[in-house]
Amino acid sequence: MQPPIRFHDAQIEMAHGAGGKATRRLIEGLIAPVLGGPLLDSLGDAAFLELGGARLAVTADSFVVRPLRFPGGSIGDLAVNGTVNDLAVAGAKPVALLVTLILEAGLSTEALEIELRAVAAAARQAGVSVVGGDTKVVEHGEADGMYITTAGIGIADIRVQCAAASVRPGDRIMLSGPIGDHGITILLARGELDLEADLCSDTRSVYPMIERLVERVGGGIRWMRDPTRGGVASALNELAADTRLGIVLWEDRIPVRDEVRGACELLGLEPLHIANEGQFLAVLAPEHADAAIDAVRSVRGGEGAVIIGEVREQPARTVLAASAYGGSRVVDMLVGDPLPRIC
Amino acid sequence: MCLAIPGRIVEFLPAASHLAVVEVGKVRRKVNIDLLREDGLAIDDWVLIHVGFAMSKIGVAEAEEQMRLLAMLGEDKQAMEELEGYRFG
Amino acid sequence: MKFVDEFRDPKLIRQAAQEIRRLANPDRHYRLMEVCGGHTHAIYRFALQDVLPPNIELVHGPGCPVCVLPMGRVDDGLSLARDHGVILAAFGDMMRVPGRTGSPLEHKARGADIRMVYSPLDALKLARENPDREVVFFAIGFETTAPSTALTLRAARQLGVRNFSVFCNHVTIIPAIRAILDSPDMRVEAFIGPGHVSTVIGCRAYEFICRDYGKPLVTSGFEPLDVLQSIVMILRQLEEGCARVENQYARVVPWEGNLPALRAMAEVFELRPFFEWRGLGFISQSALRIRDDYADWDAERRFSMPGVRVTDPKAAQCGEVLKGVLKPHQCKLFGRECTPEHPIGALMVSSEGACAAYYNYAMRKSDAVAV
16 A cells, blocks of 8 residues: 655745755655655665675765866766765665766856766776766756766675664764865855855765775674765754664764854854765764774775764654753754855 | 854955955955944954954953953862862861 | 854853852742843753753843744735845845745745845845846844945945845844833843844943843853853842843943944934834834935835735744743644744744744753753
């Protein structure tokens, strides 16, 4: 029997794509009930298929970003790394990509070539092959230059058994490095806010870090996620909702660069809600936490890995940030897009 | 009711006397300093920024005085604890 | 970050909290109103209630410009984008505030040209970049924000930008504080004064609160140590049995305020005879409108707007929450019909709104274990 449709919003708003509450409502309330089957039900970043004895991970992701190029990367880098990371945090080794381009008439060939080269370079770096794809062109004015959709295929690593159901109170939460770099870089690159900073997007494959982590403590990893849109707060709220457990973050241990903090203080934004494209979160069995941190820190780019919190029995379904002076606040999912505020 | 944040003046713009570049945690923005004309602003001064305007020059001496008062809250307590320690010790 | 991090020092916060516990008379219940929504936000964001003794109750005041804006004014602003085809420039804070036919964000999704700006000057820039379009800035805010709108209007006139105007919704805080003091429900012993408004209006404007109503007011900064130190100063006044205006935020707030800002406001704005505040009703001389000299840049004179009063849903108790009579969760709609995703009252929209702050930062903590 098909589950009931619970999504009653009259139209699609930008918030439905922002990775927060509205996105989850759309997926759970409309997309999953209509398209759902046993494989869709877990709503993870990637799905697993058993084919001829091999266990494959498949995933797809679409990339729309304005501007197309920004400090530290471009839509081409994102399109590869985003999908590679979805496979990596599902516990799979990324192998191949399909790349679909939706191009706006009027896009310069030079811009296209630059993005194709970015795709190629990022794929090489991440150790995946582009094995196919599709190209469509839409009328001028109907797309922001170009959109890219990538589908990824990976091979499941049998040493990893990630599932929200295996998360236990006492487990530790690891974050691979400073948060918010990507989201703030994009916000600044749009130029509307007239802010400048020497900040780069963190777009990269997190697979090298996860590969080392799996080698060292494979069975000790309970859950992984890359905190993209909606940030660390939304990823951990999903974990709290799925496990019905509580998550306590030690606020002073969450790494945030000065540039990101400055922009967030100035604009009244919450760093925990800002998007990342090159970080991952892992829930670890407590006895493996130290080894896990050592493993990730030993990989280039993973030096900033830290334990930022732990899983608790209570408060159920809730993420709390605890301060060093003994207060704690609820950290909710992002509602809509992060909007700069003046009040 | 108004989000405002301290920033440090790093540059005055010669072409536009009402603008200065202010840095907030390594993020820079041009802000309008018309409201502080009478304060005689200088590079490295700290100002409070709200919606792109410098609203007030931050008093370093006042901030230091405040920190001193706050630290004293603890010292008083420590001193009292020491006293009590003597009393009961 | 200088002037931020030192005022979040955990050791000093614990010390200040201890001093508050020492000063607070255990036989007494203290109700202190933080006038400003920025304080409401800070109190929840930094979980200050967690370090305060239970007999110090912080009551959230009316100082949230988005929260006090009546829905009819939101509709008027949206009509500019919908019916007059203007580019409507608004602060991010306004984007989710519900009008009768949806929020600015929803109107934008339906095709209205609504842009988010960080500064009124950015709205003026939009007008200069789009000379063939009308650009209207949806101005909101108390005295902190009003001077920036005034300077922007001055610049528009100097530069001769004719396709720019301001839909003025600036309000003033003193009449709102007076309205609360005169309200029969009033049960507040002292005020944590609005720090950033005071950079403009100074501290003298609050003296009537002490003189006529016998309540202390301490102008306060927004970092955790600022708020805690202000509470220490208030408790000392209450212990001494006196009522004075004190300035905890002396590093930022000059006692006399900012004279150039006051002059700019006086040049561009005049008081409206009365203005409706959401939840508080009509308050005389509590809002600003654009003077005749600047009529050409006044959106209210240049465009016809519906100007329809919209009454809030009966069940919503925004007024009681705004006046500090009810706690957010005591409203019948709180967390059920009214959530940050589907706000009914504006208090649930602005991150300064008491309801949104309570919902985002504190709700669900009641069943939390100590951390």
